[in-house]
Amino acid sequence: xxxxxxxxxxxxxxxxxxxxxxxxxxxxxxxxxxxxxxxxxxxxxxxxxxxxxxxxxxxxxxxxxxxxxxxxxxxxxxxxxxxxxxxxxxxxxxxxxxxxxxxxxxxxxxxxxxxxxxxxxxxxxxxxxxxxxxxxxxxxxxxxxxxxxxxxxxxxxxxxxxxxxxxxxxxxxxxxxxxxxxxxxxxxxxxxxxxxxxxxxxxxxxxxxxxxxxxxxxxxxxxxxxxxxxxxxxxxxxxxxxxxxxxxxxxxxxxxxxxxxxxxxxxxxxxxxxxxxxxx
Amino acid sequence: xxxxxxxxxxxxxxxxxxxxxxxxxxxxxxxxxxxxxxxxxxxxxxxxxxxxxxxxxxxxxxxxxxxxxxxxxxxxxxxxxxxxxxxxxxxxxxxxxxxxxxxxxxxxxxxxxxxxxxxxxxxxxxxxxxxxxxxxxxxxxxxxxxxxxxxxxxxxxxxxxxxxxxxxxxxxxxxxxxxxxxxxxxxxxxxxxxxxxxxxxxxxxxxxxxxxxxxxxxxxxxxxxxxxxxxxxxxxxxxxxxxxxxxxxxxxxxxxxxxxxxxxxxxxxxxxxxxxxxxxxxxxxxxxxxxxxxxxxxxxxxxxxxxxxxx
Numbered sequence: 360x361x362x363x364x365x366x367x368x369x370x371x372x373x374x375x376x377x378x379x380x381x382x383x384x385x386x387x388x389x390x391x392x393x394x395x396x397x398x399x400x401x402x403x404x405x406x407x408x409x410x411x412x413x414x415x416x417x418x419x420x421x422x423x424x425x426x427x428x429x430x431x432x433x434x435x436x437x438x439x440x441x442x443x444x445x446x447x448x449x450x451x452x453x454x455x456x457x458x459x460x461x462x463x464x465x466x467x468x469x470x471x472x473x474x475x476x477x478x479x480x481x482x483x484x485x486x487x488x489x490x491x492x493x494x495x496x497x498x499x500x501x502x503x504x505x506x507x508x509x510x511x512x513x514x515x516x517x518x519x520x521x522x523x524x525x526x527x528x529x530x531x532x533x534x535x536x537x538x539x540x541x542x543x544x545x546x547x548x549x550x551x552x553x554x555x556x557x558x559x560x561x562x563x564x565x566x567x568x569x570x571x572x573x574x575x576x577x578x579x580x581x582x583x584x585x586x587x588x589x590x591x592x593x594x595x596x597x598x599x600x601x602x603x604x605x606x607x608x609x610x611x612x613x614x615x616x617x618x619x620x621x622x623x624x625x626x627x628x629x630x631x632x633x634x635x636x637x638x639x
Numbered sequence: 640x641x642x643x644x645x646x647x648x649x650x651x652x653x654x655x656x657x658x659x660x661x662x663x664x665x666x667x668x669x670x671x672x673x674x675x676x677x678x679x680x681x682x683x684x685x686x687x688x689x690x691x692x693x694x695x696x697x698x699x700x701x702x703x704x705x706x707x708x709x710x711x712x713x714x715x716x717x718x719x720x721x722x723x724x725x726x727x728x729x730x731x732x733x734x735x736x737x738x739x740x741x742x743x744x745x746x747x748x749x750x751x752x753x754x755x756x757x758x759x760x761x762x763x764x765x766x767x768x769x770x771x772x773x774x775x776x777x778x779x780x781x782x783x784x785x786x787x788x789x790x791x792x793x794x795x796x797x798x799x800x801x802x803x804x805x806x807x808x809x810x811x812x813x814x815x816x817x818x819x820x821x822x823x824x825x826x827x828x829x830x831x832x833x834x835x836x837x838x839x840x841x842x843x844x845x846x847x848x849x850x851x852x853x854x855x856x857x858x859x860x861x862x863x864x865x866x867x868x869x870x871x872x873x874x875x876x877x878x879x880x881x882x883x884x885x886x887x888x889x890x891x892x893x894x895x896x897x898x899x900x901x902x903x904x905x906x907x908x909x910x911x912x913x914x915x916x917x918x919x920x921x922x923x924x925x926x927x928x929x930x931x932x933x934x935x936x937x938x939x940x941x942x943x944x945x946x947x948x949x950x
Contacts, residue, residue, distance in 0.1 A: 371753050378749050378756065381742070382763040385822065389766070391789050392778035406792040447677075455674035463660065464667025470675070477682055479936055481884065483905060484929050485685030487692060487912055487922050491699075492685070511677035541666040570772050572887045573905070577913060588773040592891060595777055603781050610774035621769040625762050628769065632827065633834040 396420055396607040403603055420608040424594070427605075429582055430612055433590035437616075440505045440586055441565045447510035448564060449557060456519030457549050461531055474520075477513030483573065490577050504578040505586070509568065515560055518635060522556040523549065562631035569617055587613040692922035699916035711923035721924065723899045724907040727813060728883060731903060734817035735824060735882040740874055742821065743828025748863075750829070751836050761833070765826040772823070776891040779819050780806065806892055809900035816901055819888050824881060828874050835870030839863065869943075876939040880932055904928050 394410045395403055397417030424430060458464065459471060489508050498504045526549070534548045535541075550557075572588045579585055585593060594609045621628050693711055697704040715721050750760050767775065782788055783805035794802040805815040843862045852858050886905040889895060895902035895910070908928065912921030 366753060368755075371755055374749055374753050375756060378746070378760050381746060382760055385763060385767065385825070388775055388778040388782055388822070389770075391782050392775075395781055404787055406787045406789070408789060408792050408796065451674040451677055454670035458667040458670035462663050462667035462670070464664040464671075467667065470671055473678065473683070477678065479933060480682065480686055480929065481880075481932055483884070483908070484689055484925055485682055486689075487918050487925065488685035488688035489681070490913075491918070508681050511674060511681050513678070513682070516674060541662070542670075545670065566769055570770075570887075572773055572890060573909070576890065576909075587771055588887075591771065591773045591777060595891070603784075603787065606777055607781060610771075610777045614771045614774045617769050617771065618766065621766070622762070625758065625765075629761060629765060629830050629833075632765075632768065633830050 392607045392610055395604055396611050398604055400602060400604050416604065417608075420604045421612070423602075423605045424609045424612060428590060428594050428609070430590075430609075432582065433585055433587045433613070434616060436502075436505075436584055437569055437587045439502055441568050443502060443506040444509045444568050445561055445564050447506065448512040448515050448560075451510060452512055452515035452519055453550060453553060453557075454545050456516045457523050457545050459516065460520045460523035460526075461528070474513045474516050477511075478517060482508070486574065486577060493578060499578050500580055500584050502584065505575060505584065508574065512560075512564070514635075515564075518560055519553065519556055522553065526552055556634075558627060559631035559634040562628055563635040566617070566628075566632070587616075689922045689925055692919055693926050694923075695919045697919040699912075699918055704919070707919070711920050714920065715923060715927070720899055720902060721907060724895075724902040724904050725927075727900075727902055728885070728904040730813055731817055731820065731885055732879055732882045734814070735820035735885075736875065736878045738817075739821045739824035739828055739878055739882075740871075742825045743874070744832050744867075744871075746825065746829045747832035747836055748859075751833065761829070764829050767823050768826045768830075772887040773891050775823075776819070776888050779888075780892055783815055807897055809897050812893055812897065812901040816885070816888055816892070820882055820885060824878055827881075828878060831874050831877075832867070832870060835867050836863070839866045872939060872942055876935055879935050883928075883931060883935070904931075 390410065394412075397415055397420065398412040399414050399416035399419075402412055402414065402416075455470075459467060459474075485508070493499055493504045493507075498507075530548060530552070531544060534544050539547060569586075570588060571586075572592070575586045575589050576592075579589055582590075582593065591609055591613050595606055694706055694708060695704050696707045696710070746760070746764050750757055782790055785791060785802070785804040785807065788805075790805070791802040803811045805811050839862065843866065844858060847858055847862050852861055884905060885903050886909070889901055889903050889906045890909070893901040895906050904924065905928065908921050908924040911917050911924060
């Protein structure tokens with residue numbers, strides 16, 4: 360490494376040791392989860408501290424998970440729900456944010472005030488009446504029940520508005536002079552320029568909704584529409600019982616998709632969470 | 640003639656700009672319409688309904704219900720379960736917030752201090768943020784299991800004869816959940832601190848060096864810490880708001896037990912509403928939760944004001 364001022368490995372060692380120790384502590388649940396998922400039960404119950412099993416039982420454990428619960432069904436539900444939520448969030452928030460950032464119209468200040476008010480309200484607050492309404496409309500146990508409450512993200516409006524305000528006005532003026540209609544401007548001029556903010560928000564939104572347990576627990580019963588979070592919960596209480604090996608295998612399977620996505624696009628994830636976090 | 644021309648021109652311009660303004664107003668409203676409808680139906684209306692619900696004795700499936708004023712809130716004052724949940728939530732926030740902020744800041748400073756392993760450590764610390772909480776809670780359940788868990792196996796190896804029942808002893812359960820909470824939040828705070836650190840201008844460190852600061856501690860005290868002030872305040876608020884929402888780990892691991900020792904606000908709200916079907920009382924608890932969140936935001940704004948006025 361030809362970095363200027365780069366320390367020698369020797370001088371850097373204490374820092375690396377402390378970081379390494381912290382990292383190892385943080386990784387403990389993962390290490391033991393993976394280790395347990397390839398051990399036979401009798402070895403687990405002996406509580407040995409060997410990471411590698413004496414008798415490799417991984418195939419049986421993972422096979423048990425796939426045979427007992429609809430793994431791909433859960434993952435598919437998770438994808439449908441996250442994609443559905445993100446689609447509507449962007450569809451509703453981007454035009455609104457553009458108008459709030461670049462156009463003058465009556466009620467704009469009121470709309471901005473409502474956005475700020477909405478930022479203060481955690482999603483648990485409207486949960487009870489939404490449950491009642493969905494239950495009356497026969498929407499429980501549907502994708503609609505999982506997606507609809509999150510179609511509006513005031514945070515997305517806020518984030519995109521900040522971003523659009525920084526875009527030069529000339530961009531919009533030039534498009535108008537070219538005879539592009541106001542609605543078209545949103546999709547043909549603003550959206551192509553909104554990708555950095557959209558990526559950051561997409562990561563924030565998918566991480567939040569892939570991991571959410573509170574709302575799915577309220578509106579979903581049974582396996583048909585269960586998300587990955589619910590799937591693990593069901594497996595834990597019903598099928599697995601004391602079979603920690605299979606439970607750990609299920610946990611590995613359900614954690615893997617998002618973690619893999621993260622490892623492939625690490626920089627984007629970290630930047631996405633940092634931008635959305637600091638603007639929020 | 641020239642006068643007429645010059646008078647006509649601004650007029651036509653005005654007309655044109657007025658037309659544009661009127662068009663702009665219409666477009667602005669139209670673009671906000673879908674978001675506005677969703678906001679009204681999914682956020683505003685149900686949130687207002689929660690406030691109304693809190694003043695009723697509505698129970699799910701009940702045929703009759705009525706306004707009972709503040710009776711739900713009076714009941715709350717007498718309700719030992721609610722008092723415990725409130726106390727536990729405060730303890731949990733009090734545990735998770737300082738620890739995850741200190742560790743997050745420490746990790747960020749250490750990562751920033753050198754070039755080696757930056758991406759690797761950042762990824763490792765961030766991993767819990769993108770991991771499925773419910774699945775990782777199951778992993779923690781195994782790790783902390785009193786008899787077959789690796790942690791207690793390790794403690795026995797060290798000579799501890801009867802290591803704690805981490806998640807099923809009322810003395811330890813909150814601490815254990817707090818530790819999991821810290822584990823969940825460190826990476827998030829680290830990322831925010833890293834962003835804050837990278838925004839500190841290098842010239843400040845050079846200036847401090849010219850002024851004679853030699854040690855790392857002096858540099859931290861004189862430059863890094865003051866410049867991180869706004870980030871720290873923000874991280875403080877967001878960690879408190881994130882940890883006051885603790886639900887997943889409690890719902891998966893303890894369901895509030897043993898003997899309510901790990902009962903927290905949102906879990907009580909969930910249980911009252913969806914297990915005991917007492918929606919009115921559950922809504923009242925939701926309002927208390929909302930007030931606490933608003934209180935935290937209010938404190939943050941006040942702290943920010945102080946900075947502006949006296950800083």
